[in-house]
Amino acid sequence: MSKQELPVVDLNAVACCSPLAVRPMDAEQAAMVAPLFKALGDPIRLRLMSMIASVPEMCVCDLTPAFDLSGPTISHHLKVLREAGLVDSERRGTWVWYRVKPEAFRHLGALLDISAAPAASSTG
Numbered sequence: 001m002s003k004q005e006l007p008v009v010d011l012n013a014v015a016c017c018s019p020l021a022v023r024p025m026d027a028e029q030a031a032m033v034a035p036l037f038k039a040l041g042d043p044i045r046l047r048l049m050s051m052i053a054s055v056p057e058m059c060v061c062d063l064t065p066a067f068d069l070s071g072p073t074i075s076h077h078l079k080v081l082r083e084a085g086l087v088d089s090e091r092r093g094t095w096v097w098y099r100v101k102p103e104a105f106r107h108l109g110a111l112l113d114i115s116a117a118p119a120a121s122s123t124g
Contacts, residue, residue: 021114036108039084044069045077049100052087057099 025033040046044067051066052058064074078098081087086105087098 019111019113033111036084036086036104039080039086042077042080044074045081048074048077049081049086052081052098053100053105057097060096060098063098 040049047066048063051063060074060078063078064071067074078087078089078096082089082098084104086101088101089096089098091097
């Protein structure tokens with residue numbers, strides 16, 4: 001696998017992880033979850049994700065003009081989001097439509113939920 005490629009993420013594997021504030025992740029869990037954060041860690045992909053998440057679905061024909069990048073570059077970024085399990089896509093004629101996979105964000109939200117942290121004891 002090249003440095004640019006991300007493994008396809010198994011969202012069931014992410015769902016098994018306890019919130020970070022409850023128990024530290026082991027190395028295997030961290031390796032399964034990291035590609036989701038890596039996919040969102042790029043400013044272009046984060047903007048694409050925001051655009052897609054703001055509507056029920058969005059055509060690539062509406063995403064591409066929002067960036068000063070080539071169509072193939074936008075397609076690459078969308079592929080990374082898709083392989084990370086963050087978006088679904090559907091080809092309709094010559095265009096591809098994208099929509100958020102809500103379960104991916106539910107899993108990430110649960111993972112980042114600090115309200116599940118045990119109460120700290122105060123001394124003093």
